Structures are given as structure tokens and as C-alpha cells.
Amino acid sequence: MNIHLSFFFFVEAVGTIAFASSGAMVAVKKQLDLLGIIVLGVTTAVGGGMLRDMIIGNVPPNLFKDPTYVLLAFITVMILFAVIRLNQRFLEPQYMETYEKVMNIFDAIGLGAFTVVGIDTAVTAGYGDYQFLLIFLGVITGVGGGILRDIMAGQTPYVLRKHVYACASIAGALLYVFLIDRIHPDAAITAGAGCVILIRMLATRFCWNLPTATKKLKKDKLEV
Numbered sequence: 001m002n003i004h005l006s007f008f009f010f011v012e013a014v015g016t017i018a019f020a021s022s023g024a025m026v027a028v029k030k031q032l033d034l035l036g037i038i039v040l041g042v043t044t045a046v047g048g049g050m051l052r053d054m055i056i057g058n059v060p061p062n063l064f065k066d067p068t069y070v071l072l073a074f075i076t077v078m079i080l081f082a083v084i085r086l087n088q089r090f091l092e093p094q095y096m097e098t099y100e101k102v103m104n105i106f107d108a109i110g111l112g113a114f115t116v117v118g119i120d121t122a123v124t125a126g127y128g129d130y131q132f133l134l135i136f137l138g139v140i141t142g143v144g145g146g147i148l149r150d151i152m153a154g155q156t157p158y159v160l161r162k163h164v165y166a167c168a169s170i171a172g173a174l175l176y177v178f179l180i181d182r183i184h185p186d187a188a189i190t191a192g193a194g195c196v197i198l199i200r201m202l203a204t205r206f207c208w209n210l211p212t213a214t215k216k217l218k219k220d221k222l223e224v
Contacts, residue, residue, distance in 0.1 A: 011193075012117060013072060015110015018103055018212050020045040020073035023149045024080045028091075030153055034081060040149050041077035046070055049146030052118050052137050108168075108200035112193035115142040115169045116176050120189065123180070131177050139166060140175035142196070164203045164210060172196030 015037040022046025027037040046063045053061035063070050084090055089098070118141025119134045127133055143159045143166050150157040176192025183191075202208065 008113065008117065011109060011113040012069065014106050014112045016045045016069045016072050017076045018106030018110045019102055020076040021080055022107060022146070024077045025210070026149060026153050026155075028081075028084060032142065037081055038074065038077050040152060041080075042070060042073045043152065044145040045073035045076075045151040046145065047148040048114060048141040048146075049066055049121075051148075052121065052141045052146040055137060055140070056122060056127060058125060075183065098187075104204050105201070108197045108204075111142045111165075111169055111200060112172060112196035115172045115196050116189045116192045118139065119173060119176055119180075128180075134177050135170065135173040138176065138192075139169045142166075142169040149154070162206050162209065164199065167210065168196045168199035171199055 020041040024041035025039050027040040030036075032040065043170075046069055049069075050061040050063055053059065053063075089095065115138045119138040121141075122128075122130075122134050122137045127137075146159055146165075147157045172192045172195040174187055175195045179188035179191055182188075
């Protein structure tokens with residue numbers, strides 16, 4: 001059990017770092033000040049879990065009871081802020097390309113972890129018989145922070161327009177909920193998280209996007 005908890009703490013920590021970094025970078029590109037960078041970074045990292053807890057009536061949300069991930073997100077944001085503040089070259093295209101490739105991997109891991117943790121939290125809270133609720137809570141845990149980030153930054157939420165992001169979370173949540181009573185819980189969790197990670201990595205690699213009602217310009221198809 002301790003090994004299990006340690007493993008998931010590590011995976012969630014990786015996801016927290018990735019989500020906090022993505023929120024902070026959005027704030028940097030929007031030229032927000034230090035407070036704005038901190039707010040967007042921390043909100044991206046823990047906002048999904050906060051929304052989940054509010055929906056199931058777990059108040060105050062876990063982030064206030066155990067601020068471990070809030071602190072980790074804050075430290076991540078401050079390090080990123082210091083690095084960029086001291087060396088503006090890291091905002092140049094060649095550095096940003098490498099940064100985004102690494103963060104995409106971390107982000108996929110975090111999305112997978114938060115999706116299954118969101119479902120597991122709901123099951124533990126006594127909502128295991130409500131499958132639609134479990135799936136919804138898993139997805140909102142995974143993508144909720146990013147939605148809050150984009151709303152606060154004044155842009156269309158990333159999950160609604162790029163690389164089947166939310167769809168990967170939905171697929172993993174569906175698989176986990178389907179397997180949860182059929183195989184060992186650890187295997188179900190691993191399968192659900194692995195499904196999310198696999199779809200995210202494939203979508204990023206091959207630029208998968210859902211179809212839109214109107215045709216996009218060619219340059220939009222080339223965006224990563």
C-alpha cells in the first residue's frame with residue numbers, strides 16, 4: 001500500500017509541476033505580473049481537484065486541508081519565473097520548442113493521473129454506484145484547472161480546441177470505470193491512466209484534432 005501511495009504521489013507531483021508550468025507560461029505570454037503568474041499557475045495545478053470536491057460536497061476542498069500540491073505548484077511557478085526573469089533567452093523559439101516537448105510528456109502523465117485519482121476520490125466518498133458522475137468527476141479533475149486558467153486568461157479553453165485533450169481524459173475515465181469492478185483496482189487504475197497518456201501522446205505526435213463545422217486555415221493544422 002505504501003508503494004502504491006508513493007507511486008501515485010510521484011505521478012501526481014509530475015502532473016502538478018506540468019500543470020503549474022503551463023499555467024505560468026500562459027500568464028507570462030499574457031504579460032501578467034508576478035501575482036498573475038502565481039494565480040494562473042497554481043489554479044491550473046489544483047483547480048480541477050477543487051471543482052471535483054465542490055461537486056461532491058467535500059468542503060473545504062482537499063487543497064485547503066492538505067496544501068502539499070499547492071506548495072509544489074507555487075515552488076514550480078517561482079522557479080519558472082526566476083529562470084525567465086534572469087534569462088529572457090528561454091522565451092526564444094528554439095528553447096520553447098524543447099520546453100513544450102518535455103511539458104507535453106509531463107502533462108500527459110498528469111492528465112492520466114488526475115483523471116483516475118478524481119474517480120478514485122469519488123468512489124472513496126461513496127459515489128461508486130453513479131458511473132456517469134464518476135466519469136464526469138474524473139474528467140473535471142483532469143481538465144478543470146486548465147479551463148479555469150484559460151477563462152482567467154481571456155482565451156478559448158485549450159481543451160475545447162486542441163489535440164482531443166478532454167477526449168483522452170474521457171476515454172481513460174470510461175475504461176477505468178468499466179474495469180473497476182472487473183479486475184484488480186491497481187490494474188484498473190494503471191489501465192485508465194495509461195489510456196489517457198497513450199491517446200495524449202499519439203494526438204500530440206500526429207496532430208489529431210476533432211473536426212470543426214468550418215474549415216481551418218492550413219497553418220492551424222500545423223500547430224502543435
